[in-house]
Amino acid sequence: MLSRRALLVAGSGAGLALAAQPALAQLRIEITGAGASQIPIAIAPYVGEAQLPKSLSEVIRSDLQSSGLFKLVETGPQPVAENAQIDYANWKYRGADALTGGSITSLTDGRLQVRFRLFDTARQGDLGGLEIAFKPDQYRAAAHNIADWIYEKLTGLPGIFSTHIAYVLKNGRQYQLQVADADGQNAIAALVSDEPIISPAWSPDGTRLAYVSFQTKKPIIYVHTLATRQRKVLANFKGSNSAPAWSPDGSKLAITLTKDGLSQIYEIRADGSGVRRLTSSGGIDTEATYSPDGQSIYFTSDRGGSPQIYRMPAGGGEAQRVTFEGGYNVSPHVSPDGKTLAFLARNEGRFRVALMDLASQQVQVLTDSDKDESPSFAPNGRMILYATELGGRGVLAAVSADGRVRQRLSGFTGDVREPAWAPLRK
Structure with a gap:
């Protein structure tokens, strides 16, 4: 299977379908470990949710549990409405610091409405809630929105359960x-081809x-608009066109081209015009990614003899080496707050996801697998998505x-x- 590190790949076959198609299977999430401290929360069944294909409360529980920051407290089968009289002492005795309940009613236009509240059992108070109207087949999206609201209320960080992921x-x-949704459900094939597809990169607005x-x-860079299912060529220069990365404002992309010889980094406007070379080294420069403030570009280069990560001004200029531990560090990705850098570090032949604190330059290896690739931060910076191998097949982790x-x-x-x-939707 191709990786974003590949510059040239021989393919076979032909044909391309742009119409979105339902995926043949759904992803499942298996969770191990937990946060340093978990918030005990009781998510009671919602009144009226039996009319749905799957209960909202079950999806909310799955979302919050997957974060590792919440400990689920058993509630039993009895629903708790948003306007119920809460026995705070009883829920506190059962081990819950927080409790959520709600109800689902039908609207005259065929939609459903969910009302929910979040309660603080220790302070015996109401922390607020929402009313969400949704079509019956959009129940998962409604549940993700509720989980996002609860997550942010109790942790102070934006929830990411309503976001999306892309993969090949x-x-x-x-x-x-x-x-697909962040939990792997509702997967849609936006593009189907008999030829390889690599290096998907989301625009800042997620569209x-x-x-x-x-x-x-040959490798050609395209920009694909998901809502219209239309795509256009961004870069089709002589040689290889690869590794697109959007600027934070969405006006341009950093790309890797070989049109002038070795792989070097160029800037190109989002409409495909104004291509401009940013690096001119004697090595291979590739895998550019912007810092969140748009002032810097991090990239992989072997200009010093082995692949390492460098940083340069976004408009081009002198590059400074960033990684020094180990002889092979590639695939940089900067956290949304700009404070840490995720990348792949090779140690004893094993590729693993590592994280660097950019201020202290301290590095922590986060995974114990052997063939990791393509690290990508969640939009709240809490999780890092990547690909790895299990049983000889590619999986996401x-x-x-x-x-x-x-x-x-x-x-x-198949291989994933x-x-x-994807970013948070504005």
Whole structure:
């Protein structure tokens, strides 16, 4: 299976479908580990949720548990409405610091409405809630929104359960660029091809994906608008066009081209105009990524003899080496707050996800697998999504930024690679 580190790949077959297609399977999340401190929370069944294919409370429980920051307290089958009289002492005795309940009612236009409240059992107070109207087939989205609200209220960080992930699924000779909910459900094949697809990158507004397609037997960068299912060529220069990365304002992308010789980093406007070279080294420069403030670009280069990560001004200029531990460090990705850098470190032949504190330059290896690739931060910076191998097949996994919580997303018969976590929708 191709990785974003590949510059040239030979493909076979032909054909491309742009229409979105339902995925053939759904991902499952397996969770190990927990945060340093967990918030005990009781998520009671909601009144009226039996009319749904799956209960909202069950989806909310799954979301919060997957974060590793919450400890679920058993509630029993009895629903708790948002306007119920709460026996705070009883719930506190049962071990819950927080309790959520709600109810679902039908609206005249065929939609459903959920009302929920969050209660603090220690302070015996109401922490607020929401009313959400949704179509019956959108129940998971409603539950994710509730889980996001609860997560932010109790941790102070934005929830990421309503966000999306993109990844490439290879099944036989077919490649699919898929987009799914953050929990792996509701997967849709946005692009299907008999040729490789690599390096998907989300636009800052979450409406477009840039990626590399080998449809014409050479790597070409496209920009794909998800709502209209339309795509356009961004870069099709002589040689290889690869590794797209959006600037934080979405006006341009950093890309890797070989049109002038070795792989070097260029800047190009989002409409495909104004290409400008940013690096001019005697080595291979690739895998550019912008800092969140748009002032710097981190990239991989072997200009010093071995692949390492460098940083330069976003407009080009002198590059400074960032990684010094180990002889092989690639695939940089900066956290949303700009304070840490996730990357792949090779040690004794094993590729693992590592995290560097950019202020102290201290490095922590977060995973214990052998063939990790493509680290991508969740938009709140709490988790890092990546691809790895299990039983000879590619799977997706995630690890918390402190290394305590690990997830594995499985359920497909093919190879799943090249993950990218979408930003929070504005």
